Amino acid sequence: MGPDWYCDEVIPGKIEVEVLARTGNTLAFRPPLPGFGTDHVIVIPTRHVASLLDLDDDLALELLATVKAVAAQAIERHGGCQVLTTLGSEQHNRHLHWHVAVGRGVARFVKPD
Numbered sequence: 058m059g060p061d062w063y064c065d066e067v068i069p070g071k072i073e074v075e076v077l078a079r080t081g082n083t084l085a086f087r088p089p090l091p092g093f094g095t096d097h098v099i100v101i102p103t104r105h106v107a108s109l110l111d112l113d114d115d116l117a118l119e120l121l122a123t124v125k126a127v128a129a130q131a132i133e134r135h136g137g138c139q140v141l142t143t144l145g146s147e148q149h150n151r152h153l154h155w156h157v158a159v160g161r162g163v164a165r166f167v168k169p170d
Contacts, residue, residue, distance in 0.1 A: 063101050063152040077130070082116055083123040085157075095160030096135060100124050106153040108144050120155075127157045139163040 066072040068084065077098055078085040084103050091097040100123050106112050112120070124140060131138035138159045143149070 061105065061152045062150050063154060064105050067101070068103055078123055078126055080119055080123055082119050085123055085127045092156065092158075094139070094158030094163050096131065096138075096158070098127050098131070098157040100127055100155040100157065102153055107151050108148060108153050109142055110144065112153060120153075124155050124157065131157055131159050135159040 067074055067086065072089060074086040074089060076084065076086045078100075082103055083100060085098055085100045088097060088099055100120065102112075102116055102120055104116075106116065128138055128140055138157050140155060140157050142153065142155045
């Protein structure tokens with residue numbers, strides 16, 4: 058995967074993905090190789106934004122609305138989901154992306170006794 062797989066491959070349609078939602082500035086899709094979970098959706102801005110720290114407020118509202126819509130679909134279908142983004146050295150692709158993931162493979166937090 059290159060430095061910006063989303064801008065280089067997904068957004069221009071060079072790689073086929075299952076699109077769940079699209080707005081003027083966002084795209085939500087199931088990746089061809091799910092990273093984790095039994096259901097995994099990625100939500101991205103359709104213009105390059107390196108990370109959450111570089112996101113402007115106007116795009117943030119539209120992007121968050123798309124994340125919320127996808128998360129609501131996951132909750133309706135599966136009962137719950139995990140929503141996350143990564144920054145810095147944890148970010149495997151230098152394009153802002155949110156994961157909405159369900160089921161096996163997502164982080165589980167155990168309540169202390």
